[in-house]
Amino acid sequence: MESWVRPLARVLLALLGLILWGAAAALVFGGAFVILTYKNYKFSFGDCFLLVPGWLAIASAFLLLPTGALAICISTRNSRYQQGTFMYLLLVLLCLEASSAVLAHVYSDRMSSELNNTMGHLFHQYNETYSHHPGSRAVDVIQRQLQCCGVHNYTDWAEAAASQPLHTGNIRAPESCCKESYSDCTGDMRQSEQLYHRGCLGKLGYRLQFVMGYVFWCCIVVGFLEMLAAISNGILMKHRPFQDFRILDSATFS
Numbered sequence: 514m515e516s517w518v519r520p521l522a523r524v525l526l527a528l529l530g531l532i533l534w535g536a537a538a539a540l541v542f543g544g545a546f547v548i549l550t551y552k553n554y555k556f557s558f559g560d561c562f563l564l565v566p567g568w569l570a571i572a573s574a575f576l577l578l579p580t581g582a583l584a585i586c587i588s589t590r591n592s593r594y595q596q597g598t599f600m601y602l603l604l605v606l607l608c609l610e611a612s613s614a615v616l617a618h619v620y621s622d623r624m625s626s627e628l629n630n631t632m633g634h635l636f637h638q639y640n641e642t643y644s645h646h647p648g649s650r651a652v653d654v655i656q657r658q659l660q661c662c663g664v665h666n667y668t669d670w671a672e673a674a675a676s677q678p679l680h681t682g683n684i685r686a687p688e689s690c691c692k693e694s695y696s697d698c699t700g701d702m703r704q705s706e707q708l709y710h711r712g713c714l715g716k717l718g719y720r721l722q723f724v725m726g727y728v729f730w731c732c733i734v735v736g737f738l739e740m741l742a743a744i745s746n747g748i749l750m751k752h753r754p755f756q757d758f759r760i761l762d763s764a765t766f767s
Contacts, residue, residue: 530584544570
């Protein structure tokens with residue numbers, strides 16, 4: 514049995530080294546996606562700790578590069594120093610990825626419940642007259658990028674206008690609700706075919722769930738691959754034990 518276990522461990526470790534390089538690219542993509550999502554819609558999230566899973570994923574990705582290189586080197590030439598360093602890096606990576614996966618899961622559930630309140634407040638404070646205000650500009654950015662209108666749907670702007678003490682019969686939505694194909698759109702609610710109908714809450718919530726879910730499952734899969742790499746490295750270490758040391762008798766030197 515031992516005749517084929519060690520060659521199999523070598524081949525598996527070399528293959529896992531290449532896969533870990535690919536996993537690094539996947540983690541970089543996921544971490545960057547989390548960071549960009551927060552920066553684009555930070556007025557809707559508010560909690561800057563949402564960035565933590567993204568940065569942890571990127572840190573794991575950079576550590577995966579030397580880890581994958583060590584896996585390939587160990588598969589061709591056994592070195593106790595390389596094997597020990599490899600095990601240490603795997604331990605650090607497992608800690609980082611476990612933290613990133615847990616935080617991504619926790620923040621995904623928590624932010625989904627808080628998003629309704631934060632977006633409702635943000636849209637309620639919107640003032641088209643002062644569109645340069647950061648809050649109003651954030652609403653316009655969200656509606657243009659996600660191609661949505663209102664919190665739940667485009668009729669939210671009609672309800673908001675009706676609640677104002679001074680409003681005219683001509684109810685308008687922000688021009689950021691207009692579809693790109695209608696260049697002459699002014700946001701008139703009577704011309705609803707020119708407006709996006711879906712609300713921004715559902716679209717932003719879906720994007721948040723997708724991004725956090727992607728980071729979560731990337732960390733889980735990469736962690737499983739690292740466990741396989743640790744087992745393969747352990748098999749190679751077992752079949753090449755340390756040199757036996759003997760305590761020399763003092764009489765030998767007398």
